[in-house]
Amino acid sequence: xxxxxxxxxxxxxxxxxxxxxxxxxxxxxxxxxxxxxxxxxxxxxxxxxxxxxxxxxxxxxxxxxxxxxxxxxxxxxxxxxxxxxxxxxxxxxxxxxxxxxxxxxxxxxxxxxxxxxxxxxxxxxxxxxxxxxxxxxxxxxxxxxxxxxxxxxxxxxxxxxxxxxxxxxxxxxxxxxxxxxxxxxxxxxxxxxxxxxxxxxxxxxxxxxxxxxxxxxxxxxxxxxxxxxxxxxxxxxxxxxxxxxxxxxxxxxxxxxxxxxxxxxxxxxxxxxxxxxxxxxxxxxxxxxxxxxxxxxxxxxxxxxxxx
Numbered sequence: 024x025x026x027x028x029x030x031x032x033x034x035x036x037x038x039x040x041x042x043x044x045x046x047x048x049x050x051x052x053x054x055x056x057x058x059x060x061x062x063x064x065x066x067x068x069x070x071x072x073x074x075x076x077x078x079x080x081x082x083x084x085x086x087x088x089x090x091x092x093x094x095x096x097x098x099x100x101x102x103x104x105x106x107x108x109x110x111x112x113x114x115x116x117x118x119x120x121x122x123x124x125x126x127x128x129x130x131x132x133x134x135x136x137x138x139x140x141x142x143x144x145x146x147x148x149x150x151x152x153x154x155x156x157x158x159x160x161x162x163x164x165x166x167x168x169x170x171x172x173x174x175x176x177x178x179x180x181x182x183x184x185x186x187x188x189x190x191x192x193x194x195x196x197x198x199x200x201x202x203x204x205x206x207x208x209x210x211x212x213x214x215x216x217x218x219x220x221x222x223x224x225x226x227x228x229x230x231x232x233x234x235x236x237x238x239x240x241x242x243x244x245x246x247x248x249x250x251x252x253x254x255x256x257x258x259x260x261x262x263x264x265x266x267x268x269x270x271x272x273x274x275x276x277x278x279x280x281x282x283x284x285x286x287x288x289x290x291x292x293x294x295x296x297x298x299x300x301x302x303x304x305x306x307x308x309x310x311x312x313x314x315x316x317x318x319x320x321x322x323x324x325x326x327x328x329x330x331x
């Protein structure tokens with residue numbers, strides 16, 4: 024592949040860090056990567072050592088996005104859970120069309136099964152953030168840049184961030200998930216990244232324009248039991264209200280993410296919701312997805328010790 028693949032979010036965030044994973048997976052295959060980072064720091068230095076071409080820029084700045092896309096034919100687009108998603112998607116899609124991109128892998132959010140009447144239904148989005156992702160998907164489609172949408176539910180890494188502190192301190196998970204029979208669809212960020220990297224590395228056009236990536240659909244009870252087995256001690260689940268949870272995380276997450284997650288928990292608690300695991304990860308990568316318990320076991324020490 025003579026043209027570099029542009030990977031946004033390459034420096035990595037606090038949880039899923041799919042951009043960083045995608046960049047590393049591509050470079051491991053000898054594929055040139057242009058890493059778009061918000062600022063040059065120790066994280067970007069690591070990317071440079073791995074062989075990435077670094078570009079400092081801002082997804083909300085049309086000029087820097089156009090510059091990053093020069094001589095690029097394929098790209099990975101991801102945006103953190105903060106304000107600005109629709110603006111960033113529109114800028115990136117327009118710039119990608121101007122640059123003549125053939126493929127944009129868009130890190131989106133789970134929207135239901137394609138045969139579900141509410142699939143991509145703007146009226147039934149569980150949160151304003153989810154609605155923004157649905158609109159962003161359409162922006163990329165209208166731009167005609169070969170967009171493929173990876174529609175994923177919350178990551179295993181999100182669960183780890185939510186429970187690490189209270190599990191370490193009190194062997195208890197305090198969460199606003201209602202009864203322990205509530206089902207929470209999940210996927211590992213590692214598998215989402217592998218799907219993205221596989222599609223970007225394949226010279227052929229992907230056969231699908233969207234992949235629903237759901238590895239597991241555990242109940243809260245099954246989730247807590249898996250966590251207990253992984254760290255070697257029983258864990259309690261205590262259901263709390265949305266207000267109690269918001270107070271507990273107020274200083275740790277931004278208002279945009281807080282609003283999104285609060286509405287997402289309400290959506291999952293709804294009695295009429297039904298979720299199923301999908302085969303998208305296996306179809307694209309040829310390997311079984313990581314299970315939740317495998318993820319917990321791999322992160323057992325960090326979860327048991329709590330956050331730094």
